[in-house]
Every structure is written in C-alpha cells, then in structure tokens.
Amino acid sequence: xxxxxxxxxxxxxxxxxxxxxxxxxxxxxxxxxxxxxxxxxxxxxxxxxxxxxxxxxxxxxxxxxxxxxxxxxxxxxxxxxxxxxxxxxxxxxxxxxxxxxxxxxxxxxxxxxxxxxxxxxxxxxxxxxxx
Amino acid sequence: xxxxxxxxxxxxxxxxxxxxxxxxxxxxxxxxxxxxxxxxxxxxxxxxxxxxxxxxxxxxxxxxxxxxxxxxxxxxxxxxxxxxxxxxxxxxxxxxxxxxxxxxxxxxxxxxxxxxxxxxxx
Numbered sequence: 001x002x003x004x005x006x007x008x009x010x011x012x013x014x015x016x017x018x019x020x021x022x023x024x025x026x027x028x029x030x031x032x033x034x035x036x037x038x039x040x041x042x043x044x045x046x047x048x049x050x051x052x053x054x055x056x057x058x059x060x061x062x063x064x065x066x067x068x069x070x071x072x073x074x075x076x077x078x079x080x081x082x083x084x085x086x087x088x089x090x091x092x093x094x095x096x097x098x099x100x101x102x103x104x105x106x107x108x109x110x111x112x113x114x115x116x117x118x119x120x121x122x123x124x125x126x127x128x129x130x131x
Numbered sequence: 132x133x134x135x136x137x138x139x140x141x142x143x144x145x146x147x148x149x150x151x152x153x154x155x156x157x158x159x160x161x162x163x164x165x166x167x168x169x170x171x172x173x174x175x176x177x178x179x180x181x182x183x184x185x186x187x188x189x190x191x192x193x194x195x196x197x198x199x200x201x202x203x204x205x206x207x208x209x210x211x212x213x214x215x216x217x218x219x220x221x222x223x224x225x226x227x228x229x230x231x232x233x234x235x236x237x238x239x240x241x242x243x244x245x246x247x248x249x250x251x252x253x
Contacts, residue, residue, distance in 0.1 A: 014245050020216045021241050024248075027174070043183045044176030072213070072239055073176070073185055073248055095184045 002091065002104055003033040004116035006047050008123045023049040024072070026124060032080075032091070034100050040080065040093050044073065047120055050080070054113055057082070063106060082109055148212045157210040157218050163244025168200040177250040179230065186251045187230045199224055200249055203236050217241045221252050 010027040018025075023046055030045035031038060050069055057067035064087070068078035076094040083090050088103035172193070175181045179191045188196050203222035213219040219239045227234055229251025237252035 015247075018216070018241070018243075018245075020214055021245065021247060041183075042176075042185070044174050044181075044185065073174075073250065075186075075237075075252060 001035055001102065002108060002112045004112055005029075005031040005033065006045075006116060006120050006123070008047075008120075008127055009043070011127060023052050026127075028123075032093075034091070034102055038097055039091070039100055040096055042095065046072065051117065051120075058110060058113070144212060148210070158208075160218060160240065160242045160244060161204050161207075161210065161220070164238070164240035164246055165201055165204045167240075167244050167246055168197055168204060171197060171200065171246045171249075173197075173249060177248070186233060188228055188251055189230050190228075196249070199228060199236050200238055200246075203238055204240075213239050213247075216243075217247060 006028050008026055008028040012025055012027070015021050015023075015025040026047055027044050028047055029043045030040070030047065030050070031042075032040040049071065053069040054067060057065065064084050066084055067080075067082040069080040070077040071079040079093055079095065081092045083092060084106075085103070087106075089106055089109055090103055091100055091109075173188070173196050176183045176185045177187055178193075178196075179187055179189060181187055190196065202224070203220060207220045207222035209222070210218045210220050217239055219237060221235050221237045223235050225234065228236060231251075231253075233251035233253055235252040236249060238249045239247040241247065
C-alpha cells in the first residue's frame with residue numbers, strides 16, 4: 001500500500017567516501033505513493049541522507065519510536081515523518097500532496113523501505129559504472 | 132524524560148556552536164568555502180526555473196547567486212554547527228533574493244570547504 005520511488009539524476013563526486021557528508025553524493029527524484037496516489041514528489045533529494053535517518057529508525061531497539069527525516073535542503077523539517085499512533089503508523093510531510101488517513105504496520109513501511117534500498121543500490125551500481 | 136534529553140542535546144549543540152564561534156574555529160572553514168563558491172554549481176531545484184517545492188532564488192543567473200554566497204561567507208559570522216563535519220550560515224542580503232520574498236541566504240559547507248547546499252531562507 002505504501003511505495004517509495006527514486007530516480008537517480010545527479011552525482012556529486014566531491015562527497016565520495018567522506019566520513020559524514022557522503023550522504024550528499026547522490027541526488028534524484030523522490031516520490032511516495034499511497035496506493036496509486038502520489039503523496040510526495042520532489043526532485044533533487046539526497047537519498048542517502050534519507051537512508052541515514054531511516055536506518056537509525058530501523059535499527060533502534062525501541063520499535064515504538066517515530067521516524068523523523070531532516071533534509072539539509074530545506075527549513076521545512078522534519079520533511080518526512082513516520083508517526084506511531086497506538087502501533088498504527090501514519091506518514092506525514094509538510095510537502096504532502098494530500099492528508100493521508102491510511103495507517104500502516106511498521107512491517108509494511110520497513111518492507112517498502114527495503115524494496116527502495118535494493119532499487120537505489122542497483123541504480124548506484126549502474127551509475128558508478130558509467131560515470 | 133525524552134523532553135529533558137532533547138533540551139540537554141539542544142543546549143550542548145548551542146554551547147558547541149558558541150565555543151567554536153568564540154574561538155574563531157569556523158572562520159578558516161568558511162574561507163575555504165569562499166574559494167569554492169566562485170565555481171559552485173547551484174542545485175537546479177533552488178534556481179528560479181527549478182522544479183519542486185524547495186525554496187528558490189529569484190534568478191537563474193548562477194554568477195549572481197555565487198556573488199551572494201561569497202558576500203555571505205565573507206561578511207557573516209553567525210555560523211552554526213550543522214553536523215559533525217559541517218556548518219551553516221544564514222545571512223541577510225538586505226534585499227529580496229527568493230521567490231517568496233526571502234531576504235536571507237543559507238549556505239551549508241563542510242570543514243573541507245565543500246559546499247553542500249545554498250538556498251533562500253526566511
């Protein structure tokens with residue numbers, strides 16, 4: 001029901017292998033679909049920065065904690081949030097296209113993130129081989 | 132407890148910023164960023180004709196924006212810690228530079244002087 005989509009558009013080589021700022025190396029078009037409806041859509045998103053915050057949330061021992069993604073490209077933070085309401089999860093963004101009343105399980109969100117991560121890794125591997 | 136921890140973290144961040152500003156630690160990093168700014172490619176999503184919701188400069192002229200960046204990095208001194216290896220500055224240019232009437236420019240740069248991003252700030 002929730003689906004993340006990323007299309008790589010730019011690489012900033014100056015951040016390659018940097019200890020912390022490696023998260024700014026790759027930019028692209030990032031979208032979130034709820035069912036078939038476009039919930040979030042933004043170009044020029046540093047996808048590894050999103051994964052930095054998401055992976056902290058995935059690894060945290062307290063699985064009831066909310067996820068807040070803070071993006072360096074804007075003041076409108078947190079830009080994407082997964083909010084836990086009695087073990088149902090809702091998604092929110094100040095840039096969302098509509099107010100989403102659909103709730104998800106944590107597992108659904110995590111599975112969607114794994115699919116995104118695999119897809120991003122494939123794109124990075126292809127991109128690295130041609131650039 | 133969470134609020135208390137958040138307050139402590141915020142206080143530590145502010146203290147770290149204040150100490151680094153007072154000791155003048157950040158200025159050399161900003162000077163490195165000035166050297167880079169004249170060739171920096173501003174992200175298209177922050178340009179006047181750019182797509183998306185991010186804040187946008189009121190021009191597509193990259194040299195104009197680069198000059199604003201250099202002015203801000205040279206004259207600004209209100210640096211803040213952005214992450215473990217980066218700082219940010221918000222500088223009032225004294226005129227409208229953004230499509231939503233923003234007068235300030237924000238620049239985020241690393242200790243190596245690499246510029247992470249720049250955009251108009253409220």
